[in-house]
Amino acid sequence: MTSTAEPTTVGVIGAGIVGLSVALELQRSGFHVTIVDRDDPMSGCSSGNAGYLSEANIFPPAAPDMLMQLPRLLLADDGPLVIKPAYAPRMVSWGRHALVAVKEASRRSITDTLANMTVHAYATIADLAEHAGGSSLISRDGGLVAFKSVQALERKCESLPIWRRYGIKVTRLSGIEIQVLEPALAPGIAGGLFFENSGRCSNPRRLGLLYADHLQRNGARFVRDSVRAVNPDATGGAVVHGSSGDLHFSKVVVCAGFWSGKLLEPYTRRVPIVSERGYHLMLPNPGLGLKRPVVFGEPHFAATPMEEGLRLAGTAEFAAPESPPNFQRAKMLLRLAQEYLGPLNGEGAVPWMGVRPSLPDGLPAIGKVEGHTAIHYAFGHAHNGLTLSAITAKCVSAQVKGEAAPIDVSGLGLMRFERGFSRLKQQGAIAAPPN
Numbered sequence: 001m002t003s004t005a006e007p008t009t010v011g012v013i014g015a016g017i018v019g020l021s022v023a024l025e026l027q028r029s030g031f032h033v034t035i036v037d038r039d040d041p042m043s044g045c046s047s048g049n050a051g052y053l054s055e056a057n058i059f060p061p062a063a064p065d066m067l068m069q070l071p072r073l074l075l076a077d078d079g080p081l082v083i084k085p086a087y088a089p090r091m092v093s094w095g096r097h098a099l100v101a102v103k104e105a106s107r108r109s110i111t112d113t114l115a116n117m118t119v120h121a122y123a124t125i126a127d128l129a130e131h132a133g134g135s136s137l138i139s140r141d142g143g144l145v146a147f148k149s150v151q152a153l154e155r156k157c158e159s160l161p162i163w164r165r166y167g168i169k170v171t172r173l174s175g176i177e178i179q180v181l182e183p184a185l186a187p188g189i190a191g192g193l194f195f196e197n198s199g200r201c202s203n204p205r206r207l208g209l210l211y212a213d214h215l216q217r218n219g220a221r222f223v224r225d226s227v228r229a230v231n232p233d234a235t236g237g238a239v240v241h242g243s244s245g246d247l248h249f250s251k252v253v254v255c256a257g258f259w260s261g262k263l264l265e266p267y268t269r270r271v272p273i274v275s276e277r278g279y280h281l282m283l284p285n286p287g288l289g290l291k292r293p294v295v296f297g298e299p300h301f302a303a304t305p306m307e308e309g310l311r312l313a314g315t316a317e318f319a320a321p322e323s324p325p326n327f328q329r330a331k332m333l334l335r336l337a338q339e340y341l342g343p344l345n346g347e348g349a350v351p352w353m354g355v356r357p358s359l360p361d362g363l364p365a366i367g368k369v370e371g372h373t374a375i376h377y378a379f380g381h382a383h384n385g386l387t388l389s390a391i392t393a394k395c396v397s398a399q400v401k402g403e404a405a406p407i408d409v410s411g412l413g414l415m416r417f418e419r420g421f422s423r424l425k426q427q428g429a430i431a432a433p434p435n
C-alpha cells in the first residue's frame, strides 16, 4: 500500500471480463496495474455468458410494445422476461430513461453508437485474446437466429436494411437453408437470419482467466478486497477505500459491473442501472452438436457450443442481485430448446445465474467523472459485455492516456442520463426523478 501514487499507476475495480480487458490494455500501454475485486477473477456475470460475439445486438433493449407490457410482466413468474414485484421500485428510474430511449431520434443515435462499437468488436477481442495466449478460444463462423413462425421472421427482417447500413453482413435463410448450415435443428423451422461475421468464445471464463494470468505474469497486482468508495485524493490521483485499507493510484477505473452504480453515486445523479439476471443451463453431453451460436427467436434465448458441452442461455429476470436464484428459469431452457433441436440429453446439466449490469438505453457507460479526471469508469454492458469488452478497453485506455478513443465514445458518459431528463422535463413528459 502506498500513500502517494506513482504517475503511471492505475487501479481497476472489478475482475470481470470488462475490468480484466481494461487492465490488460492499460498494461500493454505501459501502466502499472492493480486489479481490486472482492472475489476471484471471473466469478461474476462474465463467467457464464453465452459466449456469443454477436453483430446483431445494435438496438436499444426497450421497444414501445415492450414498455406497454411491463404491468403484465410484473405478474408472470415463468416468462422469458419477468420483473420481481419487490424489485419494481428500482425499475422506475430505469423505465423513465427507457422512455427517452424509445423515441425515434434517440433510437437512431443509440443504434449508431452500438453499431460503431460492434463492428470493431471481433477484431479487438481477437487481438486481445492473442496477446494473452487465448486465440484458440475465439472463432468466427457466424451466428444464426432461428424462428418457428414466418410472422416473427418477417418482423425481424424489417431491420435488415438497418444492419446493412452499418456494413453488418446478414442474410435471410429459408427453413431448408438454415438446416443446411445447422443440421441439428429440428424440421419445421420457418427460417432465420445468418450473421456471417459474428463469432464466439468457446469458454468465456477461461479466456478471462488467461487475461488474469497474463496480467500477473507481467507484473500486475491482484488485491482481494471489497471496495466501499472511490475518491479523488489531494495529489490529483484517486484513492480506493477498501475494507482492509486505502490504495492510492494516479488513475482509477471502475469496472464493477452492476455494482459500479453505487460506487459512482457520489458524483452523479443516481445511476439508472438495474440487475437483469440471466440464466444458463450447461449440458455436458447434449447428444447433438451445433457449429455456431444459434439464437432462438420465440422466446428469445441462445444455444452455444462450448468446450464443456452445449450452453443454453438467456432469459431476463429483473430482481435484486442478492436474492436467491430461481433455477427453474435455467431448467425451462431445456424444454424450450427441444422445440428447436429435438430431443436433448439433460443428464448432468448444471444451472447458473449471473447479474447483467443493464442501463436503460442499452449502451454501456464509458467515461470519466465530471470534475475528477482521475476517476474513470466502464460498465453497464448488459447483454453485450463479452462482445464489447476489448473495444471498450481500447477506448478506456485512450481516455486514461488523454488520447482520442478509436471510436467516438463522447456520448457514453453518465451525463447522458442528466441530459435526457432535462430534455423530457422541459417537454413536461416526466416529473422530477427521485434522487
Ligand SMILES: Cc1cc2nc3c(=O)[nH]c(=O)nc-3n(C[C@H](O)[C@H](O)[C@H](O)COP(=O)(O)OP(=O)(O)OC[C@H]3O[C@@H](n4cnc5c(N)ncnc54)[C@H](O)[C@@H]3O)c2cc1C
Residues within 6 Å of the ligand: 013, 014, 015, 016, 017, 018, 019, 036, 037, 038, 039, 040, 041, 042, 043, 044, 045, 046, 047, 048, 049, 050, 051, 052, 053, 054, 225, 226, 227, 228, 255, 256, 257, 258, 259, 260, 277, 278, 279, 280, 313, 314, 315, 353, 354, 355, 356, 357, 379, 380, 381, 382, 383, 384, 385, 386, 387, 388
Ligand atoms: C445468461 C447470460 C448470457 C449472456 N450472454 C452473452 C453473450 O453471449 N455475449 C456477450 O457479449 N455478453 C453476454 N452476456 C453479458 C455479459 O456476460 C456481461 O455484460 C458481462 O459479463 C459484464 O461484465 P463486467 O465485467 O462488467 O461484470 P462482472 O462480470 O459482473 O464483473 C464485475 C466484478 O466486479 C466485482 N465487484 C463489484 N463490486 C465490487 C466492490 N464493491 N468491490 C470489489 N469488487 C467488486 C465483482 O466481484 C465482479 O467480479 C450474458 C449475460 C448473461 C447473464
